[in-house]
Amino acid sequence: MMNSWQNRWRDSTKGRWTKYFFGDVNAKRLRGIFHLNQLFAGHGAFKAHQARLLDKDKCFCGKAVGAILHTIKECKLWESQRKLWLHGWTDMKLKTLLKLQLVRNSVIQIVEKILTKGLDT
Secondary structure, eight states: OHHHHHHHHHHOSSOHHHHHHOSSOOGGGSSOOHHHHHHHHTOTTOHHHHHHHHSOOBOTTSSSBOOHHIIIIIOGGGHHHHTTSOTTGGGSOHHHHTTSHHHHHHHHHHHHHHHHHHHHO
16 A cells, blocks of 8 residues: 555656655654644645635735745744754755754744734735
8 A cells, every 4th residue: 555655646746845845655744733734735824825826926025925935944024933043054955944843843833923914914
């Protein structure tokens, strides 16, 4: 069963963003943290995804498209979250950053706030 699942995952043209984080299937990841799953799936909270349905792709900061990389690594609204991250984080890939618990916790807080902002607008 795992081999079949892996083959379907490998051969699928869908889920490229998720494949960036998870190249191999793993039953241990079937449960996860809702707010991180928003990022891993590339859905939900992020304006770039919502634009497919709502025609509103601007980030809450108004300066850029609300893509995941902008939101997590560049958006001025979340600078206070990133101040705690280790020196040199700007040169790290998102995949690497998310292995750090401090960053994961920050991302969870950012997504929680985005969801709250989204409900207020």
